[in-house]
Amino acid sequence: MTLQTTSAPASSAAAPPEVTIPAKPAPARLPALLNRFAPLLAFVGLLILWEGGCRLFKVPAFLLPPPSAIISGAQEIAWPLWLGHAWATIRVALMGYIVAVIVSIPLAIALSSSKLLSRTLYPIIVVVHSMPIVAVAPIIVVTLGASDLPRVVITFLITFFPIVVTTTAGLLATPEELVELSRSLRASRFREIVHIRLPFALPYIFSALKIATTLSVVGAVVAEFVAAEKGLGYMIMFSTSFFKINHSFASLAILVVVSLTFFQTMVLLQKWLAPWSLPRSER
Amino acid sequence: MTDDPVISFRNVVQDFKRDDGGIVRALDNLTFDIGRHEFVAVLGPSGCGKSTLLRLLAGLVFPTAGSVEIFGLKVTEPRDEIGIVFQKPTLLPWFNVLDNVTFPMRHKYGRVTQTEKDRARELLDLVELGQFTGAGIDQLSGGMQQRVAIARALLLDPDILLMDEPFSALDALTREEMSFELLRIWTEKPKTVLFITHSIPEAVLLADRIIVMSPRPGAVREILDVRVPRPRSLASLSDPNFNDLANHIRASLFSRRAA
C-alpha cells in the first residue's frame, strides 16, 4: 500500500539555519519585541489598509464593506442570535469531527493491520473521497431529509479522509525493531497496537486531527449552504441574497474565529497529552 | 566446551521470497555451536545474513532447512531465554528511562511489579545510568540510549543476549567506550552472547570466538578462537595475538575479492 501523507512527524521539523546579522549595538530589546508582535502588527496594518482603501476609493459598502461597517453591521443583530447561529455550526462541525475520529482511527488500524483489508477498503475510501463534497451534499440532504443528520454526514465525509490516510501512514511508520521486540516477547497484537504502534503514530494522528478541525468547519458550512435555517453558513447565504454584505463578512469573521479556536484547542491538547510528539521548540 | 551447547545451528538454510517472486538464499548450510556464557561475535559484510541469523535465534523467522536449537530444543516460537539489542536503541519517547527499561514486562504481562522496578534500577546502576531513571530519553546521548536498551534487554534476565550491530550507530570514541562497558557488564552478569558486528577490532576485543561469514549466500567461512587473555582492557589492544588475529580476519574477508 502506498499512502500519501500530509503530515510531518516531529523529527522532520528541522529549523533552517539561523542567520544573524552583526548589527550595530542598537537597543537589543526592540528586535525581540518586534519579533513577538510582528504578526499582530501585520494584521492590524491590513485592517487599517482595508478601512483606508474603502474610504479613499469610495468602494460601495454592498460590494466591500470596510471593517468599521462590518462591526456596526454585526451589531444590528442581537448577540444571542449570533451565538445561536455560531452554535448551530459549531455543533454540526463537532459532531461530524467526533464521528470522523471515531470511525477513522479504528479504520486506520484495520488498514494498517491487514494487506487484504487495505487492498479491499482503500480504493473504496479513495473513491468516496474523490466525490466533490459540494456535489454530493444536495444528494445527501435529499436522501437523509432536513435534519442535523445529513449535515453531520457531509461534515464527516470531508473530515475523515486525512485522518484515515495520515493515521495509517503513522501506524506503518513504527520502527521495525520495536515490532520485532514485541514479537520476541510474544505480546498480543492488541498490545502491539496499543503499546507501540498507536503512540508512535501520535505525531501523525495529531497532524491529521489539526487539519481535520478546519475541514470540519468547511463541512458544516457546505451543509448549511444546501439546507439549513440556522448557522453561520446559512447567515452568509441569507445575508448575501439581501445584499447585507456586512452581515456576511461578520459571519465569516466568526467562522474564522471558530476554526482557529478549534485548531488551537488541538494544538494545546497535543502539548498537554503528548508533548514528546512535538519538536522541542514547540513544547 | 564440556557442557551441552546453549545454541546450535545444524545445516541451517534460509531462503527468502523476493518481491519479484524469485528466491534469495540468505544463509547456506550454517553449522556451529555456542556454549554457556560464551561470547561469540559474528563478523561479515553487509547483506551476508547476520541479522537473519539473529532472527532465527529470536524465533522471528524459521529455517527453510536444517534446525536451530536453544538448550537442545528446536526454536518454534520466540523464547523467554532471549534478550535483544538492536542497532538503534529504539526506545519509547513517551516513557522516561525507568519505564523504558521495564517496558518488556509491561508489554508482555500488562503490568510492572515493584520487583521489576527495583530490578530495572539495579540494571540502570549496572549500565551506569543510576542517576537518570527519571530522565526523558531525548535528554540522553546516543551512547546512553544504547545503555538503556541494554538494560531493557536484561530486564527479564535472559540466558542469551543477542546484539545486532549495537554500537555501529555511535561515534568512534563512544563505540570504544561502550565495548569496554559491555565487557564489564558481561563479567558482572555472565550471559551467552551473540554479538553481530562488522568491526574487526570490536569482534577481537570482545569475543571468545569469532564466526567469520562469507557473503551471498551467507555461509561460515571460518570460526576462530580469540587467544587474547581475559580480563581484557586497553592493554589487550596491543597484545600480539590481537593484531595477528585481526590481520588474519582482514585477509580472510578480503580473500573473496581475489577468488
Ligand SMILES: Nc1ncnc2c1ncn2[C@@H]1O[C@H](COP(=O)(O)OP(=O)(O)O)[C@@H](O)[C@H]1O
Ligand atoms: N524478510 C526478508 N525478505 C526477503 N529478503 C530478506 C528478508 N530478510 C533478509 N533478506 C535478505 O537476506 C539477505 C541477508 O540479510 P540480513 O540478514 O539483513 O543481512 P545483514 O544483517 O548481514 O546485513 C539480504 O540479501 C536481504 O535482502
Ligand SMILES: [Mg+2]
Ligand atoms: Mg543486519
